[in-house]
Amino acid sequence: MNGMKTGRPGWRLSRFRSGLPGAFLLVVLALVAVLTAGCQKKETKTDEKIINVRAATVEKKSLRPSVEAVGTLKPFQEVVISPEVDGIIRKLYVEEGSSVAKGMVLAEINETDYRLDLERAEAALKQAEATLANVKVEYSRKDALYKEQLVTQQQFDDITTRVTLATGDVDRARAALSMARERYSRSRVRSPMAGAVREKRVTAGDFVRTGTPMLWIVRSNPIKLSFSVPEKDVSSLKLGQEVDFRVDSFPGRTFTGRLMSIYPSLDEKTRTLQAEAHIPNPQGLLKPGFFARVTLYTGPAKDTVVIPITSILYENALKKVFLVEGDRAREVKIQIGGKYGESMAVLEGLQGGEQIVVVGQNTLADGVKVNVAR
Structure with a gap:
């Protein structure tokens, strides 16, 4: 009896203790759910993203309204120098980069043969002139005799023909002398313009023929700016308008020129129109090949x-x-x-x-x- 009475309260206490963790866990989970829901509602109301x-x-x-473009500086003029006679280059007076003046001797072709031709032509002319002088003397004598009927018509016609032939010989000798002088003078290769030597392809001692490219001479004062503008800006182009541009070699500096040429048609592939401006370049600061950023002004500020x-x-x-x-x-x-x-x-x-x-x-x-x- 004592054992039974003693056991029942213990069994109840044990059962109560074993159920306590489960009930406690349910309470905790409920509180977490309530708090989480509250926090989410609070965040939804107040946490807006700020950028x-x-x-x-x-x-x-x-x-000032303007059109922007890019372009390239080019020589104002460029010529290829070739000899007008065949021969060995005896002297070459310039190198790449050399400045040249108009008419300056750039090279000399061995002139020996041309000098001999000139001397022969001079001698031939003297001979022809002497022959003509003698024939004219004889013509004067026979003309007087013919008037007195002391020579026949045939004799007079013969001397007249000889005068005509001798005169023709003199004319041909003079033409030959002129050509010989021209060939002799052409043994000296001269520059047709002022500029600078861009490229040299020969050296002294080379044999060259007529038309062989020897030197490239470029004129860069003024210098030419070639650029293109999109089709939508073509109507803004007017001859004579001001063109500003900048180059990487002179940062912060602006150069100015005038629009001098507008091409007649657009490039079908790029849908752009080519134009050219001329820029004074007395100090030679601007070089052919420079890349340019162009500003073309189209109206007042x-x-x-x-x-x-x-x-x-x-x-x-x-x-x-x-x-x-x-x-x-x-x-x-x-x-x-x-x-x-x-x-x-x-x-x-x-x-x-x-x-x-x-x-x-x-x-x-x-x-x-x-x-x-x-």
């Missing part, structure tokens, strides 16, 4: 809204930017104009003074919250 961006002020500047090129987003045919208004981003569609260095003109959509996103705009959407980094 960091950088912004700049939209500027309005007084700018006017107030223009400009924004950084990097701020513009392209969406098919649309162009858009994001403005910062308060702590929100606003999408604005724009119409762009010409390029001015690293800036782009805006024709429609902006007035100037707005805050425009220049970094971080690729991740924005209209109305999102932004933080402008300082």
Whole structure:
């Protein structure tokens, strides 16, 4: 009896203890669920994503409308120097890079044979002139005798024919002498213009024939700028208008010339029109082959809204930017104009003074919250 009484309360206590962890676990799980739901609701209400961006002020500047292009500097004139007579080059007076004047002797071809030809031609002319002089003396004598009928008609006709033939011999001898002198003078190769030697393909001692390319002479003052413009800008081209350009060899410096030539037709492959400007180059600073960034001005200066090129987003045919208004981003569609260095003109959509996103705009959407980094 004592054992039974003693055992029943113990059994109840044991059962109570064994059920305690399960009940406690249920209570804990319920509390976690309630807290989690509350936190999620709180986060949904208060945690809105903020995007960091950088912004700049939209500027309005007084700018001249222009067309941007790229081009290459070329010689104003270039000639290939070739000998006009065959022979061995006896002397060569220039090297690549040498400056030359118009009429300057560039090279001498061995003139021995041409000098001998000249001397023979001179002697032949003297002989022909002497023969003609003798024939004329005889003609004068027979002419007098013929008038007195002391010589026959045949004799007079013979002397007349001899005068004609001797006169022809003198004319031919003079022509031969002129040609001999020309060949002799051409043994000296001269420059047809002032400029500089761009390339030399021969050396003293080489045998050259008529027409063999020997030297390339270029004239670079003035120098020529060749560039092309897109089809949409062709109407902006006018002969005589000002052309500015920059080259990498002189950073920060702008050179100016005038538009002197506009090609008559577009390149069908690139849909661009070729044009040429002439630029004074008295000091020879500009060299043929320089790459040039060209600005062609098309009108007077006017107030223009400009924004950084990097701020513009392209969406098919649309162009858009994001403005910062308060702590929100606003999408604005724009119409762009010409390029001015690293800036782009805006024709429609902006007035100037707005805050425009220049970094971080690729991740924005209209109305999102932004933080402008300082």
